[in-house]
Amino acid sequence: METGRVRTDRLGVLLDQFDCVRERAQVRLEGLGDEEYLWEPVPDCWSIRRRSEAVTPRAYGPGEWVIDRGAPDIPAGEYAEVARQAADGMSVAKIAEDWSVSVERVEEVLAHTGPVEPDISPVTTIAWRLGHLHSCFAGEWEWTFGERRTDPHELVDFTSSAALAQERFWSLLDRWRDAVGRVTEDQLDTIGFSQYPYGSAPDEPYISVLWGSNLELIHHMAEIALLRDLWQAARSTRTSL
Numbered sequence: 001m002e003t004g005r006v007r008t009d010r011l012g013v014l015l016d017q018f019d020c021v022r023e024r025a026q027v028r029l030e031g032l033g034d035e036e037y038l039w040e041p042v043p044d045c046w047s048i049r050r051r052s053e054a055v056t057p058r059a060y061g062p063g064e065w066v067i068d069r070g071a072p073d074i075p076a077g078e079y080a081e082v083a084r085q086a087a088d089g090m091s092v093a094k095i096a097e098d099w100s101v102s103v104e105r106v107e108e109v110l111a112h113t114g115p116v117e118p119d120i121s122p123v124t125t126i127a128w129r130l131g132h133l134h135s136c137f138a139g140e141w142e143w144t145f146g147e148r149r150t151d152p153h154e155l156v157d158f159t160s161s162a163a164l165a166q167e168r169f170w171s172l173l174d175r176w177r178d179a180v181g182r183v184t185e186d187q188l189d190t191i192g193f194s195q196y197p198y199g200s201a202p203d204e205p206y207i208s209v210l211w212g213s214n215l216e217l218i219h220h221m222a223e224i225a226l227l228r229d230l231w232q233a234a235r236s237t238r239t240s241l
Contacts, residue, residue, distance in 0.1 A: 011183060014210050018180075021214065022173055025221040028228065029166060036231045037127050037162035046070075047125040048158050065158040067131045068122075072100035074109050076116045082109050085200060098199055126227050127165070129220045131158050134169045136216055137176050140209075143201075144194040145179040152198060180210065 007016055038047060046056065046068035058069040074082060078099075085095050096106045124132075139152025159165050183206065187193050193206035201209045 010185075010188060010207060011180075011210075014207075014214060015177070015181060017214050018177065018217070021218050021221060022177075025217070025224075026170065028221070028225050032126065032162045032166065032228070034160065034162050036228070037130075037165070038125055038160060039227075039231055040123075040125055041227070041230055041234070042123050044122070045125050046122045046128045048127040048131050048160060060153040061156065061158045062154045063157045065160060067128060067135065067158055068124075070122070074099050074101055074105060075119045075121070077119050079109050079112060079116055082106065086110055088203075090200070090203060094203075100198075124223075126224050127160070127162075129224045129227070130165055130169060131156065133217060133220050134158075134165070134172060137172055137213070139198070140194060140196050140201075140213060141172070141176050141179065143196040144206075144209075148195050152196070183210075 007013060040047060044055075048065050048067055049055065049059070050064055051059075051061075051066050054066050054068070056068040056070050058071065059066040060069055061067055082095060082099070085098075086092070090098075092103050092106050092110070096103045099106070135152060135156045138155040142148065142150055142152065142155060156168075159168075183193075188207040188210075189205050191205050192202045194201040194204075194209045196202070196209070201212075
């Protein structure tokens, strides 16, 4: 069903949201240069780096450039999600596998009571945010519509070029959008329609996975927009000195 320009069917709502976010994001990234793309606003940022210069224990990528990734843990902000997974019947062993942590760590989280201390997440570069999104969507496509064989961490050849990174990313999103646009009502309700191996996708109906993919695009693009604003402010400050 459509009301004016807004679709009201389940898939249509998610596709319209995706299209709106993608259009705004592409406009927001116009003019992104290599220096800004790799700019580290504070020391010890996560970024895209040459393999020989990687500073995090689980940095990954198939080529010369890898994306920073830290030691596995369950962030405090995800404790409620872990509790939800357990309440929905997911075993502790499966939760541990999804989060790449020990069973003991999951049990600690499930036993936690009282207030949750806020996470101190690493500050990232625009290159990291864009690379992370590229990796996530490439993995989701491969393990939903592709051959479901290649590790998501081996799918994206990261680059230090802002222009090339965007060209590859928008091309991937076009392929993603085309595939999702053909999903049927039955497939939306199919548990395990996506077999993406990092997370709970194989245990969820596909409509929930799509909702999460949209959320991932929204929040990382918002963070990229903020980094662009900070870059411009910092550059203006340097120019005025």
